Amino acid sequence: MTHKNINLKLKVWKQKNSKSAGNFETFVVKDISTEMSFLEMFDVLNERLIGEGKEPIAFDHDCREGICGTCSMYINGRPHGPWHATTTCQLHMRAFNDGDTIVVEPWRANAFQVIKDLMVDRSAFDRIIQAGGFISVNTGNAVDANSMPVEKDKADASFAAAACIGCGACVAACKNSSAMLFVSAKVTHLALLPQGSPERRTRALNMVAQMDKEGFGSCTNTGACEAVCPKEISIENIARLNKEYLMAGLTLEK
Amino acid sequence: MLDAKIPAGPVDQKWTKYKGSVKLVNPANKRKLEVIVVGTGLAGASAAASLGELGYKVKAFCFQDSPRRAHSIAAQGGINAAKNYQNDGDSVYRLFYDTIKGGDYRAREANVHRLAEVSTSIIDQCVAQGVPFAREYGGLLSNRSFGGTQVQRTFYAAGQTGQQLLIGAYQALERQISLGNVTMHSRHEMLDVVMIDGKARGIICRNLVNGELERHFGHAVLLCTGGYGNVFYLSTNAMGSNATAIWKAHKKGAYFGNPCFTQIHPTCIPVSGDHQSKLTLMSESLRNDGRIWVPKQKRETRKSIDIPEEERDYYLERRYPAFGNLVPRDVASRAAKERCDAGYGVGTSKQAVYLDFADAIKRYGKIEAGKRGLENADEATIIKLGKEDVKEKYGNLFDMYEKITGENPYEVPMRIYPAVHYTMGGLWVDYDLMTTVPGLYTLGEANFSDHGANRLGASALMQGLADGYFVIPYTIGNYLADEIRTAEIPTDHPAFIQTENAVSDRLNILMGIKGKQTVESFHKRLGKIMWDKCGMARNAEGLKQAISEIQQLKKEFWSDVRIPGEINEMNPELDKAGRVADFIELGELMCIDALQREESCGGHFREESQTEEGEALRHDDKFMYVSNWEYQGDHQWELHKEALNYEVVKPSQRSYK
Numbered sequence: 001m002t003h004k005n006i007n008l009k010l011k012v013w014k015q016k017n018s019k020s021a022g023n024f025e026t027f028v029v030k031d032i033s034t035e036m037s038f039l040e041m042f043d044v045l046n047e048r049l050i051g052e053g054k055e056p057i058a059f060d061h062d063c064r065e066g067i068c069g070t071c072s073m074y075i076n077g078r079p080h081g082p083w084h085a086t087t088t089c090q091l092h093m094r095a096f097n098d099g100d101t102i103v104v105e106p107w108r109a110n111a112f113q114v115i116k117d118l119m120v121d122r123s124a125f126d127r128i129i130q131a132g133g134f135i136s137v138n139t140g141n142a143v144d145a146n147s148m149p150v151e152k153d154k155a156d157a158s159f160a161a162a163a164c165i166g167c168g169a170c171v172a173a174c175k176n177s178s179a180m181l182f183v184s185a186k187v188t189h190l191a192l193l194p195q196g197s198p199e200r201r202t203r204a205l206n207m208v209a210q211m212d213k214e215g216f217g218s219c220t221n222t223g224a225c226e227a228v229c230p231k232e233i234s235i236e237n238i239a240r241l242n243k244e245y246l247m248a249g250l251t252l253e254k
Numbered sequence: 255m256l257d258a259k260i261p262a263g264p265v266d267q268k269w270t271k272y273k274g275s276v277k278l279v280n281p282a283n284k285r286k287l288e289v290i291v292v293g294t295g296l297a298g299a300s301a302a303a304s305l306g307e308l309g310y311k312v313k314a315f316c317f318q319d320s321p322r323r324a325h326s327i328a329a330q331g332g333i334n335a336a337k338n339y340q341n342d343g344d345s346v347y348r349l350f351y352d353t354i355k356g357g358d359y360r361a362r363e364a365n366v367h368r369l370a371e372v373s374t375s376i377i378d379q380c381v382a383q384g385v386p387f388a389r390e391y392g393g394l395l396s397n398r399s400f401g402g403t404q405v406q407r408t409f410y411a412a413g414q415t416g417q418q419l420l421i422g423a424y425q426a427l428e429r430q431i432s433l434g435n436v437t438m439h440s441r442h443e444m445l446d447v448v449m450i451d452g453k454a455r456g457i458i459c460r461n462l463v464n465g466e467l468e469r470h471f472g473h474a475v476l477l478c479t480g481g482y483g484n485v486f487y488l489s490t491n492a493m494g495s496n497a498t499a500i501w502k503a504h505k506k507g508a509y510f511g512n513p514c515f516t517q518i519h520p521t522c523i524p525v526s527g528d529h530q531s532k533l534t535l536m537s538e539s540l541r542n543d544g545r546i547w548v549p550k551q552k553r554e555t556r557k558s559i560d561i562p563e564e565e566r567d568y569y570l571e572r573r574y575p576a577f578g579n580l581v582p583r584d585v586a587s588r589a590a591k592e593r594c595d596a597g598y599g600v601g602t603s604k605q606a607v608y609l610d611f612a613d614a615i616k617r618y619g620k621i622e623a624g625k626r627g628l629e630n631a632d633e634a635t636i637i638k639l640g641k642e643d644v645k646e647k648y649g650n651l652f653d654m655y656e657k658i659t660g661e662n663p664y665e666v667p668m669r670i671y672p673a674v675h676y677t678m679g680g681l682w683v684d685y686d687l688m689t690t691v692p693g694l695y696t697l698g699e700a701n702f703s704d705h706g707a708n709r710l711g712a713s714a715l716m717q718g719l720a721d722g723y724f725v726i727p728y729t730i731g732n733y734l735a736d737e738i739r740t741a742e743i744p745t746d747h748p749a750f751i752q753t754e755n756a757v758s759d760r761l762n763i764l765m766g767i768k769g770k771q772t773v774e775s776f777h778k779r780l781g782k783i784m785w786d787k788c789g790m791a792r793n794a795e796g797l798k799q800a801i802s803e804i805q806q807l808k809k810e811f812w813s814d815v816r817i818p819g820e821i822n823e824m825n826p827e828l829d830k831a832g833r834v835a836d837f838i839e840l841g842e843l844m845c846i847d848a849l850q851r852e853e854s855c856g857g858h859f860r861e862e863s864q865t866e867e868g869e870a871l872r873h874d875d876k877f878m879y880v881s882n883w884e885y886q887g888d889h890q891w892e893l894h895k896e897a898l899n900y901e902v903v904k905p906s907q908r909s910y911k
Contacts, residue, residue, distance in 0.1 A: 145380075
């Protein structure tokens with residue numbers, strides 16, 4: 001692959017902490033190899049800032065291979081940037097041209113407060129899982145793994161939903177800041193498996209209730225979440241969640 | 255000699271007997287006992303959840319923003335278990351034997367046998383939690399093969415097995431949090447162990463959001479903080495993966511076992527430039543179908559696809575006909591290095607070999623054409639069908655490769671090169687997983703225990719979950735049963751205050767240096783020393799140089815590091831500085847250990863000790879032991895040996911020919 005070096009202008013959101021106001025700052029970066037990842041470009045910039053006696057830009061990142069779900073940059077108006085089905089850490093600089101201006105913001109949602117610069121607090125997702133995103137089986141209770149066959153189609157669909165990395169791009173992309181894609185992926189993952197069946201009603205009700213409590217908005221089916229999801233979680237999951245929720249509401253005995 | 259407290263009796267009965275006689279803690283007392291779990295990867299999350307289920311009061315800590323992000327999530331290929339669902343001759347004994355042999359006879363038999371025994375329960379537990387493993391059309395679980403074995407015992411979920419297992423453990427953990435049995439502290443980093451009367455009684459940690467130091471009491475402390483591969487700067491570990499927790503414990507008296515045993519994984523995407531921040535693994539499962547080769551001609555300039563079949567050297571198949579491309583990782587890595595060093599490497603850096611799927615695509619294409627009744631399918635159709643099949647098996651890995659390199663691996667072979675991946679070494683633990691510090695346990699990759707000098711693929715996930723779900727819930731009772739009379743110790747106890755002051759002093763010293771060089775630049779320099787002199791091949795002269803270079807680097811770090819920002823706020827550079835300072839010290843110990851072990855075994859290859867064919871040559875007469883280092887002060891360690899007694903497996907020269 002041939003590579004070249006490019007120069008860019010970055011407009012990056014800077015915010016000292018959750019209580020202070022933030023603003024955009026402009027940085028010029030030069031001689032950026034197109035082989036670099038987007039975050040490596042930030043590394044280069046941060047090294048320079050430290051050298052100049054300034055504070056580096058804070059951003060969340062960890063595995064840098066697109067699976068941990070930590071990285072979260074809103075790049076040119078799109079969560080995780082221009083590439084389809086790609087996390088910020090897997091976005092590479094060959095996606096950009098020499099002279100481009102790139103605007104980088106944190107996820108913006110009431111339920112995701114900014115901690116510093118580009119870092120946000122996504123603990124609301126953990127609390128939604130706590131509300132019911134699990135199968136209640138203590139260690140040691142399990143029967144033999146092959147005692148319960150699962151239809152391959154269902155197992156595959158369950159796996160596809162379970163691929164969610166909990167990054168929050170769906171919320172960031174949604175004009176209502178809805179977390180329906182995240183919640184529906186978990187509900188689908190577990191509802192499609194026989195092991196998850198006994199709790200499917202309470203799970204759907206409790207997870208949705210927690211989602212509302214956290215301040216996420218409603219779903220109006222615009223599909224922005226699916227379009228930006230780095231793991232290509234399908235919006236069909238939201239339809240399934242609605243069905244699960246409705247069924248649960250109708251049939252749950254109080 | 256260290257006593258590992260291995261139960262008496264035949265190896266296949268030790269664990270059963272142990273479980274039948276281990277001390278128990280009654281439910282009412284469990285509620286009064288507090289356990290601290292640091293790290294929430296497979297080992298930590300499974301331990302915290304299981305101990306919570308048992309009724310202990312658990313406090314869990316992780317530096318990430320959520321326990322779901324721990325780096326176990328990045329494991330791709332699979333998890334081993336001796337289920338023998340394939341009826342291909344697998345058994346607990348075979349898994350035990352393969353692991354001991356794969357580890358080049360430097361692991362403890364009793365622990366490895368226990369690991370193989372509980373492996374089957376792990377799969378049951380994970381399926382019950384809803385882990386969506388790959389399945390066959392009949393609805394039953396699917397298996398694949400992995401390096402170093404001749405059976406199919408690896409369970410997987412596409413190339414995301416670690417993710418699915420971790421999410422399973424995470425959900426179990428979140429459930430315990432919702433039930434009030436576990437309190438979770440995310441974005442917290444442990445910075446020291448608190449010792450009271452010779453026992454581990456708590457930790458000091460830093461709240462990474464506001465910079466405040468916190469004291470936490472526990473009747474026992476479990477470190478489940480993963481490996482230390484980031485000593486090498488470039489590795490397949492996450493950016494945040496660090497050794498600080500185990501290093502602080504080491505300085506408080508926990509012996510460090512086999513620090514030099516590092517796994518260099520053969521199939522990673524090569525380095526592309528100085529900006530490189532981490533390396534990305536391409537799962538070992540790819541070696542099931544990919545063929546590894548280099549050109550037969552030195553300094554070849556043609557493109558891969560222009561090199562005819564007869565001018566390609568499939569060197570693993572040539573050297574190791576019995577295992578071929580599926581030799582263990584250490585063997586595959588060294589073979590790649592050997593070819594590249596000899597001038598046969600490919601790509602712009604010439605530090606890479608090809609991993610080629612062309613044959614697999616054709617093979618699968620033909621099978622698929624046969625299934626569909628296409629008798630005279632043309633080449634293009636076969637290749638199209640084959641690509642679809644390969645995509646289903648490895649699609650996410652191929653996509654990841656293309657995003658990083660800009661090359662399409664369905665059309666041209668991948669370029670791969672070995673990279674630091676896993677550390678077999680870690681804190682020494684006895685059969686109970688307790689370190690040499692009473693009340694301080696270490697689980698998962700952070701301990702030294704089960705993989706000897708080389709870990710087999712798909713065994714890290716197995717060990718992490720074995721330790722957390724099925725070992726510690728039993729063994730911790732042995733200690734806590736005697737702690738039921740210990741009341742909660744208030745954190746204004748002098749030991750807490752003193753330890754917190756020491757942590758605070760160190761942070762202030764770091765902030766006060768106000769030098770010129772960045773933390774990152776020191777880390778890069780350490781990584782280069784380690785990779786060049788304590789990497790895939792090591793020799794006495796290089797290691798001695800490395801030790802003195804690292805000592806020099808340490809001095810420079812503590813006099814010239816520049817950390818921006820403030821101490822009482824979020825400060826990722828300060829966090830990183832603390833970690834790099836610890837990596838520097840650990841790097842020195844790794845070199846000391848590598849120098850002391852004058853033999854080659856597994857991932858530790860001393861150039862002075864090789865066979866005529868260039869294979870690792872062990873010296874069982876001199877080095878059949880675990881090297882455990884006791885910290886005695888700056889640059890000072892004392893070696894304690896744990897002899898390894900092979901009662902069942904007879905050590906032999908490992909052969910994969």
